[in-house]
Amino acid sequence: MERSDQPPDVVIRRLPLYARSLRYLLEEGIHSVSSQELGERINVTAAQIRKDLSYFGEFGKQGIGYDVEKLLHHIERILGLNQHWPVVLVGIGLLGQAIARYEGFRSEGIEIVALFDSDPAKIGQRVGDLVIQDFANVRRVVAEKQVKLAIIAVPALQAQRVADVLIEAGVRAILSYAPMILQVPEDVWVRYIDPVAVLQSMTYYLAREQQH
Numbered sequence: 001m002e003r004s005d006q007p008p009d010v011v012i013r014r015l016p017l018y019a020r021s022l023r024y025l026l027e028e029g030i031h032s033v034s035s036q037e038l039g040e041r042i043n044v045t046a047a048q049i050r051k052d053l054s055y056f057g058e059f060g061k062q063g064i065g066y067d068v069e070k071l072l073h074h075i076e077r078i079l080g081l082n083q084h085w086p087v088v089l090v091g092i093g094l095l096g097q098a099i100a101r102y103e104g105f106r107s108e109g110i111e112i113v114a115l116f117d118s119d120p121a122k123i124g125q126r127v128g129d130l131v132i133q134d135f136a137n138v139r140r141v142v143a144e145k146q147v148k149l150a151i152i153a154v155p156a157l158q159a160q161r162v163a164d165v166l167i168e169a170g171v172r173a174i175l176s177y178a179p180m181i182l183q184v185p186e187d188v189w190v191r192y193i194d195p196v197a198v199l200q201s202m203t204y205y206l207a208r209e210q211q212h
């Protein structure tokens with residue numbers, strides 16, 4: 001979904017990469033960075049960085065560069081990372097288990113607060129700090145915890161059904177690992193992680209090399 005009164009989605013997608021680079025810079029003890037240096041770290045030009053950031057105001061001074069901490073703080077606020085974002089995870093199979101155990105979300109303001117599956121053999125099992133709940137309870141939990149974000153890791157043919165229930169419950173943004181394009185209302189965001197399609201987009205180049 002893209003709205004005319006908002007910065008382009010490609011810009012929004014780059015902001016988390018800027019934030020991550022700035023965090024790494026701070027960890028390295030670097031407190032000032034030029035758009036050139038920042039750009040090199042994330043493979044975009046200095047001009048692109050300046051243009052991206054110009055959507056959100058004035059950052060940095062000509063010739064001095066950006067104050068890393070201040071810019072990070074601004075970007076975190078723009079991305080809403082100064083808030084806590086509870087997430088539900090649906091489908092606790094091979095992939096879901098790994099996602100549920102991944103520690104990397106929490107440090108970024110995102111916390112998986114509930115796990116759901118429809119398999120009676122899995123319901124009640126513990127994964128890390130959480131117990132797998134029956135997907136039939138998802139509406140209540142989403143409402144109680146005011147959850148707006150969900151991760152889907154169910155088989156492709158179950159994904160639309162699961163998404164429909166989540167959206168009805170109040171979820172507004174879905175990250176789906178299921179290789180299936182979801183139909184969602186205008187005001188719901190969906191992003192996909194599809195390693196097979198990504199690999200196939202590279203086999204194109206490898207196959208062409210072999211033909212030469």
Ligand SMILES: NC(=O)c1ccc[n+]([C@@H]2O[C@H](COP(=O)([O-])OP(=O)(O)OC[C@H]3O[C@@H](n4cnc5c(N)ncnc54)[C@H](O)[C@@H]3O)[C@@H](O)[C@H]2O)c1
Nearest residue numbers: 091092093094095117118119135153154155156158177178
């Ligand atoms: N495993 C991987 O490496 C990998 C990589 C990329 C994408 N994916 C995709 O991620 C998804 C999950 O893969 P997986 O390997 O973990 O599969 P899996 O079969 O191990 O797990 C799927 C889980 O979803 C649950 N489930 C099925 N229907 C459901 C429903 N209606 N409501 C709630 N839970 C339901 C199942 O009980 C199961 O626990 C698939 O769509 C797969 O194509 C997997």
